[in-house]
Amino acid sequence: xxxxxxxxxxxxxxxxxxxxxxxxxxxxxxxxxxxxxxxxxxxxxxxxxxxxxxxxxxxxxxxxxxxxxxxxxxxxxxxxxxxxxxxxxxxxxxxxxxxxxxxxxxxxxxxxxxxxxxxxxxxxxxxxxxxxxxxxxxxxxxxxxxxxxxxxxxxxxxxxxxxxxxxxxxxxxxxxxxxxxxxxxxxxxxxxxxxxxxxxxxxxxxxxxxxxxxxxxxxxxxxxxxxxxxxxxxxxxxxxxxxxxxxxxxxxxxxxxxxxxxxxxxxxxxxxxxxxxxxxxxxxxxxxxxxxxxxxxxxxxxxxxxxxxxxxxxxxxxxxxxxxxxxxxxxxxxxxxxxxxxxxxxxxxxxx
Amino acid sequence: xxxxxxxxxxxxxxxxxxxxxxxxxxxxxxxxxxxxxxxxxxxxxxxxxxxxxxxxxxxxxxxxxxxxxxxxxxxxxxxxxxxxxxxxxxxxxxxxxxxxxxxxxxxxxxxxxxxxxxxxxxxxxxxxxxxxxxxxxxxxxxxxxxxxxxxxxxxxxxxxxxxxxxxxxxxxxxxxxxxxxxxxxxxxxxxxxxxxxxxxxxxxxxxxxxxxxxxxxxxxxxxxxxxxxxxxxxxxxxxxxxxxxxxxxxxxxxxxxxxxxxxxxxxxxxxxxxxxxxxxxxxxxxxxxxxxxxxxxxxxxxxxxxxxxxxxxxxxxxxxxxxxxxxxxxxxxxxxxxxxxxxxxxxxxxxxxxxxxxxxxxxxxxxxxxxxxxxxxxxxxxxxxxxxxxxxxxxxxxxxxxxxxxxxxxxxxxxxxxxxxxxxxxxxxxxxxx
Numbered sequence: 001x002x003x004x005x006x007x008x009x010x011x012x013x014x015x016x017x018x019x020x021x022x023x024x025x026x027x028x029x030x031x032x033x034x035x036x037x038x039x040x041x042x043x044x045x046x047x048x049x050x051x052x053x054x055x056x057x058x059x060x061x062x063x064x065x066x067x068x069x070x071x072x073x074x075x076x077x078x079x080x081x082x083x084x085x086x087x088x089x090x091x092x093x094x095x096x097x098x099x100x101x102x103x104x105x106x107x108x109x110x111x112x113x114x115x116x117x118x119x120x121x122x123x124x125x126x127x128x129x130x131x132x133x134x135x136x137x138x139x140x141x142x143x144x145x146x147x148x149x150x151x152x153x154x155x156x157x158x159x160x161x162x163x164x165x166x167x168x169x170x171x172x173x174x175x176x177x178x179x180x181x182x183x184x185x186x187x188x189x190x191x192x193x194x195x196x197x198x199x200x201x202x203x204x205x206x207x208x209x210x211x212x213x214x215x216x217x218x219x220x221x222x223x224x225x226x227x228x229x230x231x232x233x234x235x236x237x238x239x240x241x242x243x244x245x246x247x248x249x250x251x252x253x254x255x256x257x258x259x260x261x262x263x264x265x266x267x268x269x270x271x272x273x274x275x276x277x278x279x280x281x282x283x284x285x286x287x288x289x290x291x292x293x294x295x296x297x298x299x300x301x302x303x304x305x306x307x308x309x310x311x312x313x314x315x316x317x318x319x320x321x322x323x324x325x326x327x328x329x330x331x332x333x334x335x336x337x338x339x340x341x342x343x344x345x346x347x348x349x350x351x352x
Numbered sequence: 353x354x355x356x357x358x359x360x361x362x363x364x365x366x367x368x369x370x371x372x373x374x375x376x377x378x379x380x381x382x383x384x385x386x387x388x389x390x391x392x393x394x395x396x397x398x399x400x401x402x403x404x405x406x407x408x409x410x411x412x413x414x415x416x417x418x419x420x421x422x423x424x425x426x427x428x429x430x431x432x433x434x435x436x437x438x439x440x441x442x443x444x445x446x447x448x449x450x451x452x453x454x455x456x457x458x459x460x461x462x463x464x465x466x467x468x469x470x471x472x473x474x475x476x477x478x479x480x481x482x483x484x485x486x487x488x489x490x491x492x493x494x495x496x497x498x499x500x501x502x503x504x505x506x507x508x509x510x511x512x513x514x515x516x517x518x519x520x521x522x523x524x525x526x527x528x529x530x531x532x533x534x535x536x537x538x539x540x541x542x543x544x545x546x547x548x549x550x551x552x553x554x555x556x557x558x559x560x561x562x563x564x565x566x567x568x569x570x571x572x573x574x575x576x577x578x579x580x581x582x583x584x585x586x587x588x589x590x591x592x593x594x595x596x597x598x599x600x601x602x603x604x605x606x607x608x609x610x611x612x613x614x615x616x617x618x619x620x621x622x623x624x625x626x627x628x629x630x631x632x633x634x635x636x637x638x639x640x641x642x643x644x645x646x647x648x649x650x651x652x653x654x655x656x657x658x659x660x661x662x663x664x665x666x667x668x669x670x671x672x673x674x675x676x677x678x679x680x681x682x683x684x685x686x687x688x689x690x691x692x693x694x695x696x697x698x699x700x701x702x703x704x705x706x707x708x709x710x711x712x713x714x715x716x717x718x719x720x721x722x723x724x725x726x727x728x729x730x731x732x733x734x735x736x737x738x739x740x741x742x743x744x745x746x747x748x749x750x751x752x753x754x755x756x757x758x759x760x761x762x763x764x765x766x767x768x769x770x771x772x773x774x775x776x777x778x779x780x781x782x783x784x785x786x
Contacts, residue, residue, distance in 0.1 A: 049672075049676050050676070070675075072676075076676055080669040080672070082669055087692070088691040097687070101678040102678055145673075
């Protein structure tokens with residue numbers, strides 16, 4: 001089911017957390033609300049499921065206005081960060097709870113619970129209590145409970161935050177598999193860009209209560225609308241070089257070095273400051289525009305190695321390379337940048 | 353023993369001392385007293401031997417021959433050698449000889465007859481008063497005379513020449529003894545007296561209704577304030593704690609002002625042509641309603657505080673989850689909140705049962721068991737029996753037995769509750785996972 005937020009506003013006391021936000025999610029799409037903590041992504045999610053009242057604007061499920069429909073009647077499934085399973089009920093009762101409240105008959109409930117338990121791979125756990133389950137299993141139960149009554153919308157609030165690294169990888173694909181299998185419209189709230197990119201069709205990146213960019217993961221990575229987005233997307237993160245425009249070059253601040261600028265940047269006037277974003281994979285030994293610096297930090301990641309290269313003006317560039325070329329800390333290197341892959345930003349952070 | 357252990361004992365010592373002094377010792381003394389017939393009549397030290405009108409009346413009930421009992425009651429004066437010797441020492445040999453000659457061996461019923469005979473003597477004393485004193489020297493009755501030892505009493509009885517056999521004499525000594533004796537009579541009384549049964553029934557009513565009110569209303573307050581905005585909730589909670597910080601005497605006084613026949617309720621209702629009455633003591637129902645409310649308003653605040661904190665321990669996401677699962681407020685309370693409040697509810701119930709069982713302070717201050725004895729609970733009944741009643745006849749022994757019954761019930765209930773709670777589990781881990 002299509003979800004649309006129109007001019008959504010939410011205030012807590014005198015503070016407007018979100019003002020006039022517009023967002024449309026297509027039916028069957030999985031969308032990530034991505035942003036740092038405090039950006040309003042959870043607030044948006046709680047407004048969609050009805051736990052928080054909206055202070056302005058409209059919320060549409062399909063063509064139906066549900067702005068003032070209480071959360072009990074919105075038919076949304078929510079997976080909470082701490083799963084919020086009911087500790088006094090066993091797993092079966094937890095999953096059956098929404099159906100029991102809806103007063104479905106016993107047989108229907110039983111069939112649906114078994115079916116959903118199969119879907120999330122927990123049919124053998126139904127007799128247990130939540131406390132006897134591991135984090136990943138609790139997560140599956142929470143997912144089953146959210147999905148059992150076939151909601152119009154599935155909302156996931158940081159569902160992977162409480163899991164350890166290995167389980168997080170596993171559940172990432174599990175959630176996506178289940179979402180695709182059920183074809184449900186889903187919103188994922190997360191502060192982890194890897195989660196957002198790997199699980200979702202589109203990402204809405206939020207900052208200070210505003211959606212800064214709404215796009216597909218690939219486009220957002222390659223074409224960030226602002227310095228904030230560029231900094232948020234990518235792991236290891238992008239590094240920035242400050243400088244002033246000198247014809248078609250960037251003269252690095254406090255440095256004698258300069259870099260050629262790409263022709264597809266709409267250049268500001270000479271002498272204006274400009275910030276260049278360079279992703280670690282675009283700073284490589286064999287790229288043309290050379291910069292010299294000293295390796296100040298090495299992080300071995302197995303297949304790849306991440307180098308921090310400190311330039312003479314103190315700025316740091318990151319480079320990720322396949323392991324095999326051994327470099328040592330303190331080594332002076334002259335590596336290159338592909339000017340066409342760099343991202344240029346104006347002083348106010350907007351993309352040039 | 354290690355130093356740390358000694359230190360621990362040292363810290364415990366004051367508590368142990370207090371427990372011994374104010375709990376163990378009284379309980380043991382109560383147990384001892386409960387097997388005596390101590391009362392304000394017998395006193396708590398030893399007694400004496402005395403035949404009174406009451407003794408005479410009671411003797412036949414114990415199987416003492418009625419005729420002999422009546423003889424005990426008679427005021428007998430006999431002219432015998434012992435009396436004559438005493439008379440000679442006090443009033444001169446002349447009078448003694450004269451009396452001995454004319455009256456020797458004679459018996460008079462009542463002093464008046466003897467006085468009259470003495471007045472005929474030539475050597476009689478001048479004043480009537482002295483004649484009366486002289487006559488007393490011949491008194492051979494035990495009626496209303498205290499004998500400090502049993503030997504003296506038996507000697508006096510023997511002197512009466514009632515021709516008692518050994519068993520009759522032993523019976524007489526026993527009945528005439530004014531001090532306390534060992535007995536199991538108290539427990540038989542408890543089992544048979546209608547007033548004890550009444551007190552037991554009253555206690556059940558009191559504990560049952562007050563407990564239900566305390567827990568139910570406490571729960572209601574906790575839930576109601578839980579769903580209110582913070583500031584309002586805090587205000588309401590503060591209001592409901594007020595009865596607890598009010599001095600009980602003042603609190604009851606206010607209730608009395610409220611319910612007196614010239615009090616607030618009556619004055620207010622008189623506007624609607626309702627006859628003024630004492631709304632606390634007008635009927636049994638009035639008294640019970642007052643008592644349950646008086647106790648309940650104080651007791652509910654404890655439950656409210658316990659339940660409120662337990663409610664806050666429920667993660668808010670769990671409540672959100674139940675809401676998006678479709679549960680209404682009532683369903684949320686019924687399916688999610690109440691099951692998680694099971695332990696605080698059980699605890700409050702247990703705790704309040706124990707304290708209500710022995711508490712009578714508010715009842716004592718408000719109705720004092722009235723009207724009649726319709727609100728006299730076991731603890732108050734005990735208090736009245738043993739320590740404070742209108743007639744002033746205090747039955748320490750029976751009171752102790754009544755108190756002991758309550759102690760036994762209390763300890764038994766505590767053990768059951770400890771078992772029920774599985775104390776180890778209670779102190780182990782919070783039951784609500786975060």
